[in-house]
Amino acid sequence: MGARMASPIPRLGVSLPLPPDLDMCRRVAEHAEILGYESLWIADTGAGPDAFVVAAVAAGVTRRARIGTAVIPVYTRALPVHAAGAGSVAQLAPGRFVLGLGVSSETIVDTWGGVPFEKPFARMRETVTVLRQMLAGERVSFEGKTVRTKNFRLVSPPPRPVPIYVAALMPPMLELAGEIADGVILNFMPVEAVPRMLAHVRKGAQRVGRDGAELEVVARFQTLVTDDVPAARGAIRHMMGPYFATSVYNRFVAWCGFAEEARAIDAAWRAKDRARNVAAVTDHMVDRLAIIGTPEHCRKRLAAFVKAGVTTPMIQPFLFDEAAIWRTFEALAPAGA
Known part of the structure; x- marks a missing residue:
């Protein structure tokens, strides 16, 4: 398969968890930073390791890499629990933590969790609004259509502001992300769909007088280096x-x-x-x-997505095979590793 070459992608991230094993997550996080990966993004799968726990583990073995959730469902945690988890990781990794939120799916929210999958746009908007206040250390009372809280204040808020990103697929949520988020998280799209998706992000941003082009665009890619x-x-x-x-x-x-x-x-x-x-x-x-x-093919595909508008691709090896995971991460490692 040829020697490893430097990646041309300026911001390249890693997606966790991989196998449902916290020690493997720890080793990957530590080694990914050594290899030069810019960020680590943790999914809350609903049945695997808890995203905030994985993020805390990653924070403990890294010094430079950003750590983000991509994503945590807005339905599966009460607002104070969201705030406490995010605030704790942000203290462990000051200035490096990103809170990525998504509405998830009926399977995770309703079938598994027993929570009605209702009013996703209102739920996202209200959750982002309240969590911004909570993470800023404000005393918060809020009565919305989907969430409510009274007289809550985080005991130990994070020392620096926590950016909040929104996961989106279809036009309405893409536009909402453009309105309220610091970044947008994409998943499972072909390269030709990216400009169309980002046009909706910009549309939402323009609606509230923002410049949508300034938002970070993170995207997860199921990736495998193989012959x-x-x-x-x-x-x-x-x-x-x-x-x-x-x-x-x-x-x-x-x-x-x-x-x-x-x-x-x-x-x-x-x-x-x-x-x-x-x-x-x-x-x-x-x-x-x-x-x-091959590594060359994978790098070209990632570069095509960056050219289309993705600012931070993250790679997720999709085989729960340790040799395949390391082969993929090492073959695609960024420049300077």
């Missing part, structure tokens, strides 16, 4: 099939140009035909939504 592309495609199909059967992602991939595949994925899932659900994820879909291949 065996067919095997890697087969592996990620098993993740994409159920993932794209959730209503939010099914609508999104259809919006991105995969309407026929989205219908087939949904129909197979509703029929409880797992094999057909996985098979409905075509090679073309995999190749547009994931990054698989």
